[in-house]
Amino acid sequence: MSFDIALVFDSIPKMLEGIGLTLELLFLSTSIGLILAVITLLMRISGRRFLAWPAMAYIYVFRGTPILVQIFVIYYGLPQFDLIRESIFWAILREPFGCMVVALSLNAGAYVSEILRGGLLGVDRGLHEAGKALGMSTPQRFIYITTPIAVRLAIPAYSNDFISMLKATALASTVTLLDMTGVARTIVAKTFAPYEIFIAAAMIYMVMTWFIQRGFGLFERRMSRYVKP
Amino acid sequence: MKTYKTILTAVAALAALGAIQSASAETLRVGTECTYHPFNFRDSSGNLLGYDIDVARAVGQHLGAEIEFVCQKWDGMIPSLLANKFDLIVASMSITEKRKKKIDFSDPYRVSIGQFIGAKSKGLKFFNADGSVNAAGFKGVKIGLQRATTYDNWLQAKAPGAQVVRYDSIEALYLDLKNGRVDAIMTNPMKAYLKFLSKPDGAGYDVIGPQIEDTEYFGTGVGIGLRKGNEALLKRVNKAIRTITDDGSLEKFALKHFPFTIHPKKWKGAG
Numbered sequence A: 001m002s003f004d005i006a007l008v009f010d011s012i013p014k015m016l017e018g019i020g021l022t023l024e025l026l027f028l029s030t031s032i033g034l035i036l037a038v039i040t041l042l043m044r045i046s047g048r049r050f051l052a053w054p055a056m057a058y059i060y061v062f063r064g065t066p067i068l069v070q071i072f073v074i075y076y077g078l079p080q081f082d083l084i085r086e087s088i089f090w091a092i093l094r095e096p097f098g099c100m101v102v103a104l105s106l107n108a109g110a111y112v113s114e115i116l117r118g119g120l121l122g123v124d125r126g127l128h129e130a131g132k133a134l135g136m137s138t139p140q141r142f143i144y145i146t147t148p149i150a151v152r153l154a155i156p157a158y159s160n161d162f163i164s165m166l167k168a169t170a171l172a173s174t175v176t177l178l179d180m181t182g183v184a185r186t187i188v189a190k191t192f193a194p195y196e197i198f199i200a201a202a203m204i205y206m207v208m209t210w211f212i213q214r215g216f217g218l219f220e221r222r223m224s225r226y227v228k229p
Numbered sequence B: 001m002k003t004y005k006t007i008l009t010a011v012a013a014l015a016a017l018g019a020i021q022s023a024s025a026e027t028l029r030v031g032t033e034c035t036y037h038p039f040n041f042r043d044s045s046g047n048l049l050g051y052d053i054d055v056a057r058a059v060g061q062h063l064g065a066e067i068e069f070v071c072q073k074w075d076g077m078i079p080s081l082l083a084n085k086f087d088l089i090v091a092s093m094s095i096t097e098k099r100k101k102k103i104d105f106s107d108p109y110r111v112s113i114g115q116f117i118g119a120k121s122k123g124l125k126f127f128n129a130d131g132s133v134n135a136a137g138f139k140g141v142k143i144g145l146q147r148a149t150t151y152d153n154w155l156q157a158k159a160p161g162a163q164v165v166r167y168d169s170i171e172a173l174y175l176d177l178k179n180g181r182v183d184a185i186m187t188n189p190m191k192a193y194l195k196f197l198s199k200p201d202g203a204g205y206d207v208i209g210p211q212i213e214d215t216e217y218f219g220t221g222v223g224i225g226l227r228k229g230n231e232a233l234l235k236r237v238n239k240a241i242r243t244i245t246d247d248g249s250l251e252k253f254a255l256k257h258f259p260f261t262i263h264p265k266k267w268k269g270a271g
Helices: A005-016 A019-044 A049-063 A067-080 A082-086 A096-121 A125-133 A138-175 A180-191 A194-223 B012-021 B051-063 B074-082 B150-158 B170-179 B189-197 B231-246 B249-255
Strands: B026-032 B065-071 B088-094 B114-119 B142-146 B163-167 B184-187 B205-212 B222-226
Touching (some): A005 A194, A019 A049, A019 A096, A019 A138, A019 A194, A049 A096, A067 A096, A067 A138, A125 A138, A138 A180, A180 A194, B026 B051, B051 B088, B051 B222, B051 B231, B074 B088, B074 B222, B142 B150, B142 B170, B150 B163, B163 B170, B170 B189, B222 B231
Parallel strands (some): B026 B065, B142 B163, B142 B184
Antiparallel strands (some): B088 B222
């Protein structure tokens, strides 16, 4: 077993060519996912069955199936229908990037809406009552009391999901995209040195994760001002 | 002992021929997989058929030797030849530098080729009338191929204007060609014919341009393997391959399975 440490460092610059795509996928799909999550959450807690049930079904489907399967269904499955190929969605689904963003966003939406619900349920009842006693209306209480506290409570779980999403972007390499993992796999196929190349890729992902962790840590501190003086 | 062998009786005609040619007919044992359609495989009644089998029999005929087939799994093919379980490998084995260190190869009886496949209706012009690459015809065209294959290297060198889309599996290539995500694919036309072009899915699609026979990129092709130090036999085998190339036998063997030929068109001999 030979380990070529120089190859690890030689391959890092090449792999960084894919980092742009990885970040685009990450930020685009977490942003769209967050919007979906909030919509799903509001449907879920609306107390109206015709809104809550579709939300629950959506969450169940996307949490209940592997992302890779979802990507393959969206990428290879949907174009089998002429209806899809002739629709306006084809502009997005034709491109592997579009398919990837759709799959990751839908996934993030399902998970994050449950994370936010957890935060919401964690808000102490007493705070509602205090708000009521101060004469705040229901929307006011939701915006000024529930939401900030729920967000604060959801941060640790959400950062977890965010990091999972970073790693899920690696699946883009299965649908021809040259994200960081895609670049890594192409280099491996040329150099026959999987160990060195994937270690280099792992190192880059770990550096990215460190920044994400740190960012969420700061955000959490800021949102916790009300408990820590 | 994992390897098992089945010795088949040679075809009656060949046996008869061998008997006529010399009283002490030479017998050559040929190792092949017996499971690799359409090159070496069995039909429903157990007969060995295929391009490799036809080549082995024809070579035997020209050598005046009786051919006995030995079925051998792929991973034990070269070790078994070296262990004298058989004398020749005729099993679609590509000639590579690595293998050449262990065994000798005859001249190729099948080529390593690449070819483009796309929709007939698109009117893609990848080649000029004289068969040379039309680099301008590739500009902005999306070409699908398998990641880090020889096709990938060829395309990057010859048509840098093409937009290369890299796939993990060959099935995905056909799917995305049909879905319109790529304009054409570059692959092995034999595989493409068997799995795609000859199927209903492949209707409306065809090869674009000629078979690309570029040994610098795709290798020399497929040859017959022999133990080293067998110069006399190697010479005779090469002469036999030359004969069956020139007399149209190889063409006939290929046309049983494909609508095109698969032997080297420009005879070069193993360099």
